[in-house]
Amino acid sequence: MPTIEFSGKQLEVNEEGFLVHPEEWTEDLAAHLACKEEGLDAMTDEHWAVIRFIRGHYEANGSAPMVRSICRTTGVALKRIYELFPSGPARGACKLAGLPKPDGCV
Amino acid sequence: MPELDELEARLARLEPADFERGLAVFRGKLRGAEASYLETCVRCGLCADSCHYFRADHELKSIPAYKLSQVASVFKRHCTVEGRLASALLGAKSFDRAMARTWVEAIFGRCSLCGRCSLNCTTGIHIATVLRAARSALAEMGLVPSDLQSVVTQSLESGNNMGITKQDWIETVEWLEEELQTAVGDPGARIPVDKEGARVLFTVNPREPKFFPLSLQASATVFHAAKEDWTVASEGWDLTNYGLFTGDSVQAGAIADNLLRSMQRLGCRVLIIGECGHGYAAARWEAPEWLGREHGFEVRSFLELMEDYFREGRLKVDPDRHQDPVTLHDPCNLVRHGGVCEPQRTILRRTVRRFVEMIPNRAENFCCGGGGGQLAMARFQAKRVQAGGVKAEQIRRSGAKTVVAPCHNCIDQLMELNREYRLGVSIKTVAEIVADALVFDQPVGR
Amino acid sequence: MISGLQIGVLASGVWALGLLGALHRRAQGYGRRELFARAAGDPRKGVAYAFGKGMSPAAKESAREHLPTWFAGVGYHLGILAGLGYVALLLVGIELDGMLRLGFQAPLLAGALCGTGLLVKRAFTPRLRALSCPDDFLSNLLATAFVALAFARTISARLDAAFLAETMLLLLWVPVGKIRHCLFFFTTRYHMATHFGRRGTFPPASFPPRA
């Protein structure tokens, strides 16, 4: 398994950069991944709102939320999501939120 | 080297009986056609450049004939007298642990089953079909990479490949219906669910409701503009079928049956497969073979239907809305394997100002690199992105700003290529392009 | 007078044809696939395309981009055909003369050169060599030697025995090694073309396929 180094620790990720052990996630890591994996300059409040919601949903239900819930809950418009996360909600936002890779065509 | 640790463990556990079962399944996949394919290769090597893997890495293991010969050598050794008697001379090899590993690496790891080599083989071997038969053997032996298998399992268990609940699906459809009404300025615009007796049953890829609903909204906009009598199903609405990629026909048949049961339940006349290459090939071409019966209804691609709308004058578009050059990607399963080639071109020529073809195109297109279940197999990601470099180069040379891809699987790979190769293009479905250009009779608040 | 070698050639011809027939039955013995999906195109048109325009080097990128190899292959096969025709003539006791002899010599010489060229290519291109099994070399050697000896025999009748012996060896090997593609080329192409014809991929909407 490949690993990434973050604040002195080796974290296991799969070949596509999704965390192997989602419980190792922290908000600092999200900020780090945002810049390294997603090429974002800085995390805005909108980014955080989306990521915290996805993370909370994952911790409660063990799965990624529907994009509809993300929009409804955070108030971020649908089209805006794709601007915030150029790789999209799955390979972008869910990865930053420390979720394992979702099944399906993503 | 991609890590094969967990697969290694499965390989290590294989018993002689597992190999026997794998071989039996493989033989069961063969008919006169495949048996003939397995006898024909002359190893001229001319198929090498037809494979995007080889074009990208120039490695022996990426040559289609190499992959084919790994399978053919097992066939010779286990299914022919001469191969058993003169194995070294004829290149016949035993199906053992090492060979099973070679198959996994060659056929799951370096092949998207795109079929481009099949059209380029000097002698006419349909190579991709033989490789898929080999995947079936690996599936029987429990050697499908676990992340690919888990997509199939998810479909079997939940009825769609992302495990979306019925409630989540319906709520998303309702939400999109509201968005549609706002977008077209018509509170009467509908996305009908479970409308019995509707002419058209429309099916979607779960990634649309889950993460990318704009394409679904665009399709709905087209239906609305064409005044189609259509519906989506509350259950059995997922057009994907990853059983096509694992090669397990029993599971693939069970997944395909979800769609057929929706058709029966709702009594629709035409099953429309949304923009998806493998979904089309699976439902249109393979499902009848997996299930051993003819469909009692028509199965068509959404592209063919949209082409009808244009021909019948049911859609009015303003091509000036798309001024930048637009190019088109030909999904292998839709075009080469599926035979749907011209409708998307007819549509685009009417909908955009500057349509430029990629070179090569149509049945000669290069795979985006994401086909054959590659996107689901994380362990082969680096190879997939490297092999996708061929497509990235095609896109760059087309000079287009927008790449239209009538396949969600391809779109995902293209998004990754866009980032990795810094292409700076936007990637859309055909329906999104059409929806953006639609002109409605009455003025609407867009 | 029929010589022992001539009988040998005839016998190996019978062996080759008989075994090719058996191979054909073995392959087709796997049965026909019953198909349930409705056809979109006409399989017969697919077959007509595959054996017609589809054979042209313009139809396939693999041929277009590798014209020297493609032409070498064509030259090689024409040489082998000429060689077989030449054996047949010798067996019924016809010696070639004048223009007719030249008409055989040209393809034989070209074929021998092409065959040698392909053999050298196989031996010295690392990837192609790695792809090959011993049979690939043996089959090429036997066929190239056959064409070369046919050419030599048109010049000197003293090589009669060597040529006929080589013919025997070749014919004996035909059904065992990869030269069986003289049969399977046709069945494979037929099956592939039927498949793509049904699906509407063959024939392509325009020819040559617009690149």
Ligand code: SF4
């Ligand atoms: S082109 Fe066909 S015959 Fe030639 S090496 Fe490739 S698979 Fe074999």
Ligand code: SF4
């Ligand atoms: S099917 Fe496609 S990916 Fe697989 S070997 Fe052939 S050309 Fe390569």
